[in-house]
Amino acid sequence: MTAFAIGRFASISYRAWAVLGVIVLLALAAMLFNVPYLGGFVDWVINRVPPTFSLIVQYATPIAFAALCGVMCERSGVVNIGIEGLMLTSAFVAFLAGAYLGPVVGTPWAALLGVGFAVLASMLLSLLHAWLSITIKADQVISGAVIIILAAGGTAFFNQLLVSTSGLSGTLILPHLSIPRELTTIPFVGPLLLALLNQGPIAMSLIVCVVGLQILLFRSRWGLRTRAVGEHPKAADTVGIDVYWVRYRNVVLGGAFAGLGGAFLTTELSNSFQDGMTGGVGFIGLAAVIFGRWTPIGAFGAALLFGAVQSAQLTLRIPSSAPPGELGELVAALPPEFFGILPYLVTIVVLAGVVGRAIPPAADGIPYDKESRS
Amino acid sequence: MTTERGAAGGMSVDPTTLLGGSGGLGRQALVTSIAVLAGLLVGAALIILSGALQPGGTLDFGLPLVAYRALLDGALLCEEGFQEAGILCEEGGILDLRALGNTLNASTPLIMTGLAVAFGFRAGLFNIGAQGQFLLGAFASTLIGANLVGVPFPTAAAIAILAGALGGALWGFIPGALKAWRGAHEVVTTIMLNFVAALGLRYLANGPFRDPGATFSRTPDIQPGAVLPTPIDGSPMHWGIVVAVGVAVAVWFLLFKTTLGFEIRTVGANPFAARYAGIRPRLITILTMTLAGSMAGVGGAAEGLGITKNYPAEYGTSYGFDGIAVALLGRAHPFGVVGAALLFGVLRAGAGSMQRQTDIPIDIITIVQGMILLFVAAEVVIRRLLPAARARRATATAAA
Numbered sequence: 001m002t003a004f005a006i007g008r009f010a011s012i013s014y015r016a017w018a019v020l021g022v023i024v025l026l027a028l029a030a031m032l033f034n035v036p037y038l039g040g041f042v043d044w045v046i047n048r049v050p051p052t053f054s055l056i057v058q059y060a061t062p063i064a065f066a067a068l069c070g071v072m073c074e075r076s077g078v079v080n081i082g083i084e085g086l087m088l089t090s091a092f093v094a095f096l097a098g099a100y101l102g103p104v105v106g107t108p109w110a111a112l113l114g115v116g117f118a119v120l121a122s123m124l125l126s127l128l129h130a131w132l133s134i135t136i137k138a139d140q141v142i143s144g145a146v147i148i149i150l151a152a153g154g155t156a157f158f159n160q161l162l163v164s165t166s167g168l169s170g171t172l173i174l175p176h177l178s179i180p181r182e183l184t185t186i187p188f189v190g191p192l193l194l195a196l197l198n199q200g201p202i203a204m205s206l207i208v209c210v211v212g213l214q215i216l217l218f219r220s221r222w223g224l225r226t227r228a229v230g231e232h233p234k235a236a237d238t239v240g241i242d243v244y245w246v247r248y249r250n251v252v253l254g255g256a257f258a259g260l261g262g263a264f265l266t267t268e269l270s271n272s273f274q275d276g277m278t279g280g281v282g283f284i285g286l287a288a289v290i291f292g293r294w295t296p297i298g299a300f301g302a303a304l305l306f307g308a309v310q311s312a313q314l315t316l317r318i319p320s321s322a323p324p325g326e327l328g329e330l331v332a333a334l335p336p337e338f339f340g341i342l343p344y345l346v347t348i349v350v351l352a353g354v355v356g357r358a359i360p361p362a363a364d365g366i367p368y369d370k371e372s373r374s
Numbered sequence: 375m376t377t378e379r380g381a382a383g384g385m386s387v388d389p390t391t392l393l394g395g396s397g398g399l400g401r402q403a404l405v406t407s408i409a410v411l412a413g414l415l416v417g418a419a420l421i422i423l424s425g426a427l428q429p430g431g432t433l434d435f436g437l438p439l440v441a442y443r444a445l446l447d448g449a450l451l452c453e454e455g456f457q458e459a460g461i462l463c464e465e466g467g468i469l470d471l472r473a474l475g476n477t478l479n480a481s482t483p484l485i486m487t488g489l490a491v492a493f494g495f496r497a498g499l500f501n502i503g504a505q506g507q508f509l510l511g512a513f514a515s516t517l518i519g520a521n522l523v524g525v526p527f528p529t530a531a532a533i534a535i536l537a538g539a540l541g542g543a544l545w546g547f548i549p550g551a552l553k554a555w556r557g558a559h560e561v562v563t564t565i566m567l568n569f570v571a572a573l574g575l576r577y578l579a580n581g582p583f584r585d586p587g588a589t590f591s592r593t594p595d596i597q598p599g600a601v602l603p604t605p606i607d608g609s610p611m612h613w614g615i616v617v618a619v620g621v622a623v624a625v626w627f628l629l630f631k632t633t634l635g636f637e638i639r640t641v642g643a644n645p646f647a648a649r650y651a652g653i654r655p656r657l658i659t660i661l662t663m664t665l666a667g668s669m670a671g672v673g674g675a676a677e678g679l680g681i682t683k684n685y686p687a688e689y690g691t692s693y694g695f696d697g698i699a700v701a702l703l704g705r706a707h708p709f710g711v712v713g714a715a716l717l718f719g720v721l722r723a724g725a726g727s728m729q730r731q732t733d734i735p736i737d738i739i740t741i742v743q744g745m746i747l748l749f750v751a752a753e754v755v756i757r758r759l760l761p762a763a764r765a766r767r768a769t770a771t772a773a774a
Contacts, residue, residue: 149740149744162427290562335577348552
């Protein structure tokens with residue numbers, strides 16, 4: 001199982017991992033032989049980076065949930081560029097439900113109910129996407145664009161109507177799990193545990209979702225059917241798999257992941273909603289799907305990488321946590337936009353096949369027509 | 375080789391669903407009108423709802439008429455009580471030149487981004503990158519325009535617009551080349567490039583090219599010679615709309631009256647057949663994306679030289695993204711795009727007036743646009759509801 005999982009993880013891109021490995025080896029060598037400039041930098045990485053793990057996980061969580069939604073949809077052959085819209089909608093619904101239910105049932109329960117409603121809302125909107133792209137056979141990119149526009153307009157409309165004028169405020173943030181102090185003081189592993197476990201319920205459930213989906217996708221009847229439908233729907237249909245049903249189910253269940261990611265923004269990361277607050281997370285999620293080569297664990301790894309890049313633009317601003325030496329000055333002088341651009345740039349590079357080509361499922365984005373001969 | 379790989383990579387644009395499908399021009403117009411009407415009806419339902427949700431509000435079924443009237447007041451007509459606003463209004467006319475100017479100014483970038491998306495559709499390409507191409511055009515044109523010291527009007531403006539076109543063309547060439555040479559799908563690369571453009575230009579307008587004298591971060595104002603003037607007294611309309619309509623006519627001519635246009639449409643209809651006919655799909659792909667990018671770039675230039683006069687670092691605009699809806703509603707036809715852009719321009723320009731008069735959030739316009747796009751995308755459903763199609767299907771089943 002582990003070997004299998006590592007194999008899938010490595011599938012991000014063998015060459016990309018080779019490059020990463022060389023960098024890590026060089027860094028280790030630099031530390032051991034005390035190379036000037038680099039030595040100080042490595043010390044900085046060891047001492048200053050672990051405390052930022054928690055921030056990285058928080059940045060990565062919505063990206064990873066968006067990516068899981070993307071994997072679910074695209075593995076069954078439905079492209080969903082509307083994930084951004086799904087997340088915006090569910091973020092707003094979670095906020096609204098929490099705000100209205102807060103005085104009635106108490107804050108933690110209201111927030112949890114908000115998450116439930118958010119997931120439902122996202123699944124409903126996904127149903128629209130499924131209907132348009134599977135039954136109506138409308139262009140899936142257009143259908144996704146419809147969802148983005150409707151979500152942007154709808155949330156802003158009701159936000160002004162219900163929230164801005166009445167001064168409605170959100171519920172408390174969902175509580176984080178507190179883990180024993182003894183565990184967190186273990187060198188290097190401690191901060192990692194803290195980062196993964198000292199989170200709210202949604203961020204903590206992420207790792208379960210990722211591993212579970214990875215196993216299900218490659219080791220279950222459902223996963224086999226999903227992949228068959230995504231690669232060659234005609235063949236799947238011939239052996240009696242209901243292509244439409246598999247696609248509907250995947251798109252709607254994928255919507256649940258997007259819903260969790262959206263709800264995370266307004267119940268765990270903050271307790272407020274702003275228009276357009278997703279700010280492209282759904283699109284970075286799409287990038288993570290491609291970078292992770294359409295596997296849940298690969299997408300999760302990509303999300304962590306993108307999350308690390310995004311958190312870097314925050315932590316590098318703080319003088320005390322800025323890296324030392326000339327190299328450090330160089331890194332700290334980089335504009336924040338540089339880190340914002342990186343995920344998109346890296347995805348373009350991967351798509352262009354410069355560092356290992358990314359190949360989508362063969363029937364990705366093509367509506368299935370039972371009657372067609374091809 | 376690459377075209378096969380691209381097709382195998384999925385997500386190819388199906389021309390028959392995008393370009394209005396089967397049926398004559400009249401039928402297409404009918405289906406499109408139904409989509410627009412349905413979108414406005416959903417908007418009406420939301421207006422009634424929003425009236426009821428406001429403090430002390432009730433269900434008022436007359437409110438949509440009041441609201442849409444306010445919208446038309448703001449976009450086209452002479453508002454009652456604001457008779458002095460426009461020239462025609464003073465003479466007791468119907469059309470308000472000031473409001474009309476705002477509408478045309480709002481339509482100008484929509485026409486250009488709509489053309490950028492529609493032009494891609496014709497070659498079977500989905501250009502979601504109009505947003506980034508628009509931003510590049512706005513940035514390049516205002517930056518060049520700011521440096522043309524002492525150059526008189528038509529020359530300076532022309533050079534600045536050309537710079538905008540080149541900027542947009544660059545942002546169209548990249549996804550085109552990646553698609554043609556590396557098989558990277560243009561939908562994903564253009565989405566990514568939109569963000570690269572927005573963030574990269576924000577950095578440039580914030581740092582290296584920031585106007586040191588400005589209170590908020592933006593590039594320097596353009597020189598007077600580069601400003602697109604407003605030819606009509608009392609109307610804010612600038613020359614951009616003339617440029618936009620001119621480009622629309624040029625695109626129509628290119629697409630339907632030249633060999634290149636025929637080749638582009640052939641690649642869109644069937645890249646494999648096009649190859650057997652001696653057309654090089656890769657070249658056409660790159661050329662189409664570059665030209666499409668330059669169109670969105672001109673849109674950015676028109677907005678930059680006519681309205682903003684500089685490039686603000688936090689440029690919150692959705693003209694590029696709205697271009698997708700415009701192109702679809704216009705059936706990817708240049709003249710259809712102009713019509714759709716005028717409709718969306720009316721909605722955009724009038725939304726403010728509607729919000730002032732009826733307290734309905736301005737964002738309802740976005741919902742109405744989304745619903746119109748939804749009904750266009752689901753037009754199969756509308757077609758089934760139309761009597762002629764029903765009759766035809768009945769005879770078909772009877773014959774079978």
